[in-house]
Amino acid sequence: MPSDETANAAPKGGKCPICGKxxxxxxxxxxSQRCQHIDLGRWLGERYRISPDESPTEPPGEPGEDES
Ligand SMILES: [Zn+2]
Known part of the structure; x- marks a missing residue:
C-alpha cells in the first residue's frame, strides 16, 4: 500500500464532515455554505452560544460516527 497517508490531518478528496456529501x-x-455554518457554529459554540438564522437539519452526531 504505497498510498496510505492516514497520518495527514487534512483529508483530501474526502467528504463533507457534516453530512458526508x-x-x-x-x-x-x-x-455547502450551510454545512460550513454548522461546523463554524459547533466551533464557536464552545465559547459562545449563537443563534444561527438557519435551521440545520443535520443531527449533531450521525450514528456510526467514529468516536475516539
Ligand atoms: Zn455537507
Missing part, C-alpha cells in the same frame, strides 16, 4: 470547491471541505 462530496465537498464543493467553494466551501471546501464542506459541501
Amino acid at each position: 462530496p465537498p464543493v470547491q467553494k466551501f471546501r471541505p464542506f459541501c
